[in-house]
Amino acid sequence: MMKTLKLIPILCCIFMLNVASMCSKDDNPTTNVAQTQVVSTASSGTWRVTLYDDSGTIKTSNFTGYNFAFGSNNVLTSTNGSNTYTGTWSVTDSNSNDDTLDDLHFNVLFNLPTNFADLTNDWHIISRTDTKIQLNDVSGGNGGTDYLTFEKN
Numbered sequence: 001m002m003k004t005l006k007l008i009p010i011l012c013c014i015f016m017l018n019v020a021s022m023c024s025k026d027d028n029p030t031t032n033v034a035q036t037q038v039v040s041t042a043s044s045g046t047w048r049v050t051l052y053d054d055s056g057t058i059k060t061s062n063f064t065g066y067n068f069a070f071g072s073n074n075v076l077t078s079t080n081g082s083n084t085y086t087g088t089w090s091v092t093d094s095n096s097n098d099d100t101l102d103d104l105h106f107n108v109l110f111n112l113p114t115n116f117a118d119l120t121n122d123w124h125i126i127s128r129t130d131t132k133i134q135l136n137d138v139s140g141g142n143g144g145t146d147y148l149t150f151e152k153n
Contacts, residue, residue, distance in 0.1 A: 049063035076089040087110035106123040130152070
């Protein structure tokens with residue numbers, strides 16, 4: 001009986017070591033490389049809107065002269081030298097098992113003014129280069145497709 005009692009803690013230790021050895025880095029969530037690239041690209045420098053197509057109506061001129069800065073802590077700032085508007089931004093991954101742009105959302109939120117609030121959406125990323133980010137969104141209400149393009153200054 002005494003030998004059995006001494007054997008139980010040893011067996012428990014062996015069991016715990018065995019369970020610990022089954023865990024690997026693959027069990028831990030990894031950062032999506034595409035997501036990291038988009039965040040890094042957006043947060044470097046300032047950007048301008050070169051296309052805003054609201055379901056076939058081009059409204060790019062609403063943003064002429066404004067520079068957009070995708071800052072830290074998800075702060076989005078737009079200024080034209082006289083007016084400054086602040087919103088939020090983020091890049092989220094709807095499928096953490098896939099490392100592509102297809103499942104990424106470029107989220108923009110502005111409350112004011114109205115034309116900036118029009119940019120508020122969870123945009124799908126069409127493409128990303130170091131100097132251009134192209135986004136789109138299929139509207140739920142009218143079924144139209146909106147397009148938004150930022151180009152680096």
